[in-house]
Amino acid sequence: MFDPALGQGKKDFIRSIRNEVPEIDYAPICFTSALESAGLEPVLDKVLSSVQNHNFRISTGQLNKIIQDATFARPYTSKGRPLRIYYATQVATAPPSFAVFCNTPELLHFSYERYLLNQIRKKYPLEGTRIRLFARSSHKRDE
Numbered sequence: 001m002f003d004p005a006l007g008q009g010k011k012d013f014i015r016s017i018r019n020e021v022p023e024i025d026y027a028p029i030c031f032t033s034a035l036e037s038a039g040l041e042p043v044l045d046k047v048l049s050s051v052q053n054h055n056f057r058i059s060t061g062q063l064n065k066i067i068q069d070a071t072f073a074r075p076y077t078s079k080g081r082p083l084r085i086y087y088a089t090q091v092a093t094a095p096p097s098f099a100v101f102c103n104t105p106e107l108l109h110f111s112y113e114r115y116l117l118n119q120i121r122k123k124y125p126l127e128g129t130r131i132r133l134f135a136r137s138s139h140k141r142d143e
Contacts, residue, residue: 099136
């Protein structure tokens with residue numbers, strides 16, 4: 001994970017940032033030096049890559065396969081009630097946003113939401129951009 005060219009101080013600094021702010025673990029960390037005029041090209045490469053990832057689009061079929069595999073590997077229940085995800089789709093880019101249509105959206109706990117997002121990131125790393133997940137009811141309720 002760490003570049004061997006980095007000094008121990010940089011590794012410790014990266015580790016402390018990752019520990020202090022785990023919710024932005026998708027963000028790359030780059031080092032620059034104004035004195036040595038070093039590190040600007042890697043930063044610009046990361047910026048261009050992040051912009052491309054920010055506008056990422058995945059097909060509904062591929063997304064549903066990822067979600068289906070994830071829910072099969074680790075089903076979720078809350079108070080004896082199973083969360084059933086019927087299908088998922090991407091609803092926006094910039095940042096990539098996904099909606100999962102399920103039986104009871106209130107059952108989707110933030111830890112299971114993070115699990116599903118991590119499964120998407122396992123297939124598509126999307127470094128440098130956050131991704132969002134929304135739970136929606138799969139059937140309309142009469143009011």
